[in-house]
Amino acid sequence: MSGATAAAGAPAPLLHVDGLVKRFGGLLATDHADLRVAPGELHALIGPNGAGKTTLVHQISGALASDAGRIRFDGDDVTRWPMPRRVRRGLARSYQITSIFDRLSVRDNLALAVLARQGSSLRFWRPARAETARHAQADAVAERVGLAARLHAPAGALAHGEQRQLEVGLALATSPRLLLLDEPMAGMGPDESERMVALLQSLRGATTMLLIEHDMDAVFRLADRISVLVSGRVIAQGTPLEIRHHPEVRRAYLGDELPAMEAGA
Amino acid sequence: MAERPVPSVPPAPADPADRMTTAAPSPSPSPSARPPASLLDHPLRWRTALPMLLLLIALPPVALLLREEFYIGLATRVLVFALAATSLNLVLGFGGMVSFGHAAFVGLGAYAVGILMQQGVTSAWIAWPAAMAASALFALLVGAISLRTRGVYFIMITLAFAQMLYYLMVSLKTWGGDDGLALPGRSSVAAGFDLASDTRFYYVVLALCVLAFLGIQRLLNARFGHVLQALRENETRMGAIGFPAYRHQLVAFTLAGGLAGLAGALLANQSGFVSPALLQWNQSGLLLVMVILGGVGHLWGGVVGAVVFLLLEEVLSAHTLHWQFALGAVLLAVVLAAPRGLAGWRRGRSA
Amino acid sequence: MTGAGVLVLEQSLNGLQFGLMLFLLAAGLTLVFGIMDMINLAHGSLYMVGAYLVATAAVASDSFWLGLAAGIAGTAVLGMLLEVAVLRRLYQRDHLSQVLGTFAILLMANEGVRMLWGSQPVALNPPAGLAGPVELLPGFLYPAYRLLIIGVGLAVAALLYVLVTRTRIGMRVRAGASNREMARAMGVDVRRLFTAVFGFGAALCALAGGLLGPLLAVQVGMGESILILAFVVIVIGGIGSIRGAFFGALLVGVVDTAGRALIPLAFDHWLGPEAAAGAGPALASILIYLLMAAVLFWKPRGLFPAHG
Numbered sequence: 033m034s035g036a037t038a039a040a041g042a043p044a045p046l047l048h049v050d051g052l053v054k055r056f057g058g059l060l061a062t063d064h065a066d067l068r069v070a071p072g073e074l075h076a077l078i079g080p081n082g083a084g085k086t087t088l089v090h091q092i093s094g095a096l097a098s099d100a101g102r103i104r105f106d107g108d109d110v111t112r113w114p115m116p117r118r119v120r121r122g123l124a125r126s127y128q129i130t131s132i133f134d135r136l137s138v139r140d141n142l143a144l145a146v147l148a149r150q151g152s153s154l155r156f157w158r159p160a161r162a163e164t165a166r167h168a169q170a171d172a173v174a175e176r177v178g179l180a181a182r183l184h185a186p187a188g189a190l191a192h193g194e195q196r197q198l199e200v201g202l203a204l205a206t207s208p209r210l211l212l213l214d215e216p217m218a219g220m221g222p223d224e225s226e227r228m229v230a231l232l233q234s235l236r237g238a239t240t241m242l243l244i245e246h247d248m249d250a251v252f253r254l255a256d257r258i259s260v261l262v263s264g265r266v267i268a269q270g271t272p273l274e275i276r277h278h279p280e281v282r283r284a285y286l287g288d289e290l291p292a293m294e295a296g297a
Numbered sequence: 298m299a300e301r302p303v304p305s306v307p308p309a310p311a312d313p314a315d316r317m318t319t320a321a322p323s324p325s326p327s328p329s330a331r332p333p334a335s336l337l338d339h340p341l342r343w344r345t346a347l348p349m350l351l352l353l354i355a356l357p358p359v360a361l362l363l364r365e366e367f368y369i370g371l372a373t374r375v376l377v378f379a380l381a382a383t384s385l386n387l388v389l390g391f392g393g394m395v396s397f398g399h400a401a402f403v404g405l406g407a408y409a410v411g412i413l414m415q416q417g418v419t420s421a422w423i424a425w426p427a428a429m430a431a432s433a434l435f436a437l438l439v440g441a442i443s444l445r446t447r448g449v450y451f452i453m454i455t456l457a458f459a460q461m462l463y464y465l466m467v468s469l470k471t472w473g474g475d476d477g478l479a480l481p482g483r484s485s486v487a488a489g490f491d492l493a494s495d496t497r498f499y500y501v502v503l504a505l506c507v508l509a510f511l512g513i514q515r516l517l518n519a520r521f522g523h524v525l526q527a528l529r530e531n532e533t534r535m536g537a538i539g540f541p542a543y544r545h546q547l548v549a550f551t552l553a554g555g556l557a558g559l560a561g562a563l564l565a566n567q568s569g570f571v572s573p574a575l576l577q578w579n580q581s582g583l584l585l586v587m588v589i590l591g592g593v594g595h596l597w598g599g600v601v602g603a604v605v606f607l608l609l610e611e612v613l614s615a616h617t618l619h620w621q622f623a624l625g626a627v628l629l630a631v632v633l634a635a636p637r638g639l640a641g642w643r644r645g646r647s648a
Numbered sequence: 649m650t651g652a653g654v655l656v657l658e659q660s661l662n663g664l665q666f667g668l669m670l671f672l673l674a675a676g677l678t679l680v681f682g683i684m685d686m687i688n689l690a691h692g693s694l695y696m697v698g699a700y701l702v703a704t705a706a707v708a709s710d711s712f713w714l715g716l717a718a719g720i721a722g723t724a725v726l727g728m729l730l731e732v733a734v735l736r737r738l739y740q741r742d743h744l745s746q747v748l749g750t751f752a753i754l755l756m757a758n759e760g761v762r763m764l765w766g767s768q769p770v771a772l773n774p775p776a777g778l779a780g781p782v783e784l785l786p787g788f789l790y791p792a793y794r795l796l797i798i799g800v801g802l803a804v805a806a807l808l809y810v811l812v813t814r815t816r817i818g819m820r821v822r823a824g825a826s827n828r829e830m831a832r833a834m835g836v837d838v839r840r841l842f843t844a845v846f847g848f849g850a851a852l853c854a855l856a857g858g859l860l861g862p863l864l865a866v867q868v869g870m871g872e873s874i875l876i877l878a879f880v881v882i883v884i885g886g887i888g889s890i891r892g893a894f895f896g897a898l899l900v901g902v903v904d905t906a907g908r909a910l911i912p913l914a915f916d917h918w919l920g921p922e923a924a925a926g927a928g929p930a931l932a933s934i935l936i937y938l939l940m941a942a943v944l945f946w947k948p949r950g951l952f953p954a955h956g
Contacts, residue, residue: 093537119539131534133527140335144527147520148539154548155520161338206538395744442941446948449687449887452743453879454944460876461937468929578876582689582751589748619763625755632749633737 044107046071046240047092047123047210052101054087054264061087063264064101069210074232074241076251079261080284085244086128088261089214092242093125094118106209120149122209126199128218128244134188138179138198141187142170145205170205177201177231193224200231204239211241217250229253252276260284337523339596341514353503357496369495370567375607376499376506377563382587383513383599384556389585390594391517392549393529395452398439398459400580402432402554404571406561408466411478411571421484421492428562429555435462436554440547456578463576477572484566492566502563509556514596516552525549529594586628654788655913659906665794667901668801672856673874674881674893675808676849682888684739684842689750690730691853691878692871693757698723698854699866700761703772712775720854727850731843739842754871762868772861797859804852805894812890877904880936884943886950895951900936907935 045068054062061084069075079085090096092103094115103111110118119125133141146169147153147160160166174180177197182190187198200216216232217225229250235241236254245251251258251272258275260268262284268275275281334340353372360368385399406428413424443454467475483492492498516522524545528535532542565571574580583606591602609627613620677691701722706715734753738746773779774793781789812818857866864870881900885892912928919927943951 095537114541115536116539116541119537124539125537127534127537131531131537133530133534135336135530136527137335140337144523144535145538147524153520153524153540153545156516156522157519159338159515159518160520160523161335161518202534202538389744395747397747442944446944449681449685449743450883450949452687452747453883454940457876457880457883457937457940461934464933465930468933469926471926578872582748582754585744585748585751589744593744619759621755622759622763625752625759628755629734629749629752632745632752633734 043071045069045104046106047242048102048104049088049092050102050104052088052091052103053099054084054091054096055099061264062091062098062101065261065264065266067259067266068269069240069242070257071209071240072237073256074236074243074254076243076245076255076258077261078245078248078251078258083261084264085261086214087264089125089212089244093123093212119206119208122207123212124203124206124208124210125212126203126214126216128215130192130195130199132187132195132198132202135186137184137186138174138190138201139167139170139183141198142173142201142205143167145202146170146173146207149206173201173205176204176234178227193220193227196220196224196228197231200228204235209240211235211239213241213243213245215244215246217245217247225250337518337526339514339517339522341511341596350507357499361496366495369499371607371611373495373499373502373567374564375603376502377560377567378584378587378607379600379603380506380509380563381557381560381599382584382591382603383510384553384560385584386588386591386593386595386599386602387513387516387556388550388553389588390592390598391522391529392525392546392553393532394444394546394550396455396550397452397578397581397585398455398457399553399557399584400578401439401459401462401576402436402557403561403564403584404466404573404576404580405435405462406432406558407565407571407575408472408478408561409558410484410562410565411480412472414480414484415472415478419482419485421486424484425559425562429558432558432561433551433555436557437547437551440550440554444543444546444550456581459576459581460578463573463578466573466576473572475573477570477574480565480569480571483569484562498566502567505559505563509559510600513556517596521545521548586624589628589631655909656906657785657788658790659909660902661790661794661798662909663902663905664898665797665801665901666905667898668798668805669856669860670874670877670881670901671801671894671897672804672852673878674885674897675890676852677878678882678885678888678890678893679845679849681882683845686735686739687743687746687750688735689747689875690735690753690757691849692875693754694723694727694850694853694871695857695874696761696868696871697726697757697857698850699772699857699861699870700765700770702854702858703770703861703866704765706772712773715772716855716858719858720851723854723857724847724851727853728843728847730850731846735846736839736842757871758868767868769865769867772858772866774862793862800855800859804855808890877936880940882950884940884950886953889950889952892950892952899939903939904936908932911935 047067047069049065049067052062052065053060063084065084065088067077067088077085077088087096091098094110094113094117098111101111102109105118105121105123108121110121110123113121133144136144143163143166146166150166171180171183174183177200179190179194179197179201182194187195190198196216196218200213203211203213213232217228220228225247232241232243232250232254243251243254255272257270258268258272259266260275260278260281262280267280267284268278270278353376356372357369360366360372381399381403384402385396388394388396388399409428409431410424413419413427418424439455439458443451443458446454466472472478483498485491486501490497492501517526524535524540528540528542528545536542561575564575587602587606588598589602590605591600592598595601609624610620613623617623673691673695677688680686680688680691698719700719702715702719704715705718705722706712709715709718730753734749738749741749778792778796780792782792782795784790810818857870877900881893881896883896884899885894885896908929911932912925915928915931947953
């Protein structure tokens with residue numbers, strides 16, 4: 033079940049990405065990437081622009097097929113699984129570019145996501161509207177992500193920050209074992225980002241998370257462990273402290289983020 | 298069938314942090330106890346439906362009284378097309394799949410009845426379910442291949458497969474070929490109760506259409522219907538929350554095909570004749586026209602569309618031989634001005 | 649040459665001829681699909697109107713060639729007018745609107761033609777000099793007119809290839825296809841370009857309609873049957889790809905023509921006359937669609953899908 037390289041006594045990784053390769057014509061976007069996310073931790077994936085983070089996330093979530101390598105999730109080899117199957121197994125994802133159901137209310141959005149992991153959708157007779165338990169669950173998720181006041185607003189009418197919250201909420205509503213967060217704070221101002229950080233803090237421990245983010249401040253505050261992706265390859269993996277002082281990482285970032293990292297020490 | 302009261306959600310106390318994010322127009326939920334209607338639900342408003350049903354039930358005796366029996370036959374035809382158009386609306390309006398081959402399923406159902414009758418099987422209890430099964434099976438096959446494609450490919454492929462059936466039936470001389478098949482009579486329901494009488498046939502058709510319509514309405518409001526509509530709204534996201542699109546769309550496609558087959562069986566009985574012309578893609582186009590005239594994605598879209606279209610046809614063709622020109626002009630005007638169809642336009646729903 | 653050999657050769661040439669004409673239609677159609685992302689059901693109507701215009705002009709001028717030229721020019725103009733007046737509004741719309749809008753045009757075109765020319769087919773005769781057969785091989789005669797069609801078809805295919813890959817216009821077309829905004833920013837008048845592309849496609853339709861007119865009947869509804877085949881060609885070849893349209897068209901042309909002639913014969917030979925009369929034509933008529941289904945099964949986006 034766990035990789036042979038796991039240390040004796042350490043829990044098996046919930047997500048184990050092993051030698052993943054992806055080529056686009058002549059471009060090697062993912063170069064034998066290795067990644068291990070332990071259950072319960074908040075693992076951040078960072079890297080300079082063009083490092084291939086999105087490509088890697090697409091492969092983990094199932095949106096893109098890898099050319100080589102393996103992805104193991106919670107004991108299953110999901111490398112060839114289609115995306116919906118992975119989601120039903122507990123691997124959910126939020127998107128960098130908001131993709132929600134604009135015309136539906138926030139509650140309807142979340143209720144759909146709750147339905148995905150709950151029983152059969154091949155029911156043709158009983159009105160879905162009467163499923164109060166499911167709606168209550170949707171409401172609870174809305175509460176969790178801070179959208180309780182906007183429950184009946186059409187998702188398209190929400191402010192950008194609220195839409196990002198809904199984006200995370202949709203993934204959360206599927207009761208995932210692992211939550212893949214693709215730049216949840218994209219396009220957010222400082223106050224909105226603060227709320228998102230608070231949300232992610234509140235999820236720690238209960239939900240394992242793999243967070244892709246550019247906001248270094250947030251990353252270093254939240255992450256238990258960090259992996260650094262450069263040119264499709266994970267060049268470093270460790271605690272925030274270790275990463276801060278890692279020579280290759282400093283080199284890769286070439287001073288851009290260094291002041292932030294130094295200041296945080 | 299009355300709507301069950303939904304537990305109301307009390308407005309949440311204002312969160313100070315919300316100040317930052319509320320740039321949106323309406324920050325507080327509406328003060329009414331009930332939440333606004335969901336786009337996914339399609340309630341049956343009995344206030345409008347019941348009078349309509351009563352009118353339909355009263356039609357034959359009134360027509361007979363006024364010595365206008367012709368209208369019973371016309372009304373039967375309208376009902377049959379309403380069923381066909383509603384089945385297409387299921388796939389098109391609610392499923393978001395632009396299928397250009399729906400006439401094939403209608404025609405196949407009609408042929409099933411015709412062929413069985415030619416072989417001596419006249420019982421409606423056998424022929425009509427057989428028609429539905431044949432159409433559903435064909436829909437399953439076509440859908441299984443077509444639904445793996447998207448966009449214009451899907452449209453063209455459904456069109457091509459429907460046309461394939463047309464050419465097949467034209468070339469099969471044993472079943473009439475190009476000339477078609479005349480039915481010796483209508484299907485038999487029970488000893489002593491034959492459908493030769495237009496009035497009796499009308500009531501049977503009405504009953505079946507009402508049942509089918511209610512079934513579709515329940516389906517749309519059930520889990521399956523919600524998922525189907527959500528797939529239309531954002532298929533990618535549905536995949537990302539765990540719903541495989543293909544499976545659900547294929548089920549919807551097959552169901553719609555089966556219902557279209559029923560419409561075909563009834564149509565064959567109504568006109569007493571089946572021909573490959575039923576299968577042509579012009580017919581598929583006309584079914585699409587009905588749906589857009591009535592309202593794509595609206596519960597009554599297929600019904601309204603069939604009524605409007607067939608009435609238009611009656612009125613226009615009485616005036617001129619070239620009524621299809623006027624139809625084309627009307628259709629073009631509708632497409633350019635009212636993208637979601639007439640019903641949507643009237644109610645002012647955002648496209 | 650043996651009887652069977654002659655038959656195969658004849659059918660192959662017929663298939664080639666039909667396929668090349670299909671290519672003329674498919675090329676215009678696939679360009680519109682690929683560049684404007686628009687599904688156009690009225691394309692067959694341009695073919696029909698083109699044939700009618702050629703026939704009328706040929707009779708009026710008593711010359712096939714003048715008729716052909718006039719018909720092509722007239723249809724091109726008509727196509728461009730149609731694009732500017734109506735079709736332009738459909739580019740940004742969803743596929744359903746495009747389907748129904750162009751279907752409306754199809755209905756109006758069919759009735760319009762019927763109103764102007766009546767329901768009876770119109771006669772179109774091949775040019776006098778080419779009415780007879782040519783001896784290609786000892787013992788093998790083939791109609792000269794069909795050879796002309798093959799020649800014209802190949803010439804147009806070559807011209808298209810050169811136009812699209814080696815000229816500035818071709819580059820502009822491809823640029824407009826892959827990134828409209830960028831092309832516009834670089835000074836390409838995208839709207840004019842689209843109109844020109846559409847007009848060119850209409851001209852190709854008229855050419856095909858005019859050339860096939862003497863062989864098939866010039867009548868209302870002739871556009872529909874060939875349009876379906878053009879769709880099948882594009883699905884098999886890949887949307888947006890001229891190369892795909894070419895190979896798809898040849899494949900469809902040969903399979904369809906040869907199939908219709910040879911399958912009933914094969915059935916008769918191996919299975920007896922009843923099968924030949926019944927199942928033979930049936931299978932032949934659906935052969936193309938089975939072929940399409942088979943191609944789609946392995947390559948859902950066609951054999952040569954265009955990128956971008």
